[in-house]
Amino acid sequence: MARVKRGNVARKRRKKILKATKGFRGAQNRLFTTADRAFTKAGKNAYRDRRNKKRDFRALWIVRINAGARQLGIRYSALIDLLKKNEVDLDRKQLADLAMNNFEAFKNLVEGLKK
Helix, strand or coil, X not given: CCCCCCHHHHHHHHXXXXXXXXXXXXXXXXXXXXXXXXXXXXXXXXXXXXXXXXXXXXXXXXXXXXXXXXXXXXXXXXXXXXHHHCCCCCCXXXXXXXXXXXXXHHHHHXXXXXX
């Protein structure tokens, strides 16, 4: 059986990992073994956090809506209930933006729902 030389393939693989870990701290951007471990872990964290980002933002929007609603004397859950009963199709992102950046419009919306 013929001898297989893998020098080129192995070098390319190592260079790809080391290029990806450029900017990591300590030996993680210089030594292949630690760089490979760091690269794998970074990929796992990125995958997990792309999903967590969605729930984190939703929680932030809810906090902002609740803060705006409390200033107007209504709880968050009661506000959401009023929105559903009156068939207002505003999502939490839009409501949070109104509560933060355009409080007068948010106030008019809530007062309109209360009536």
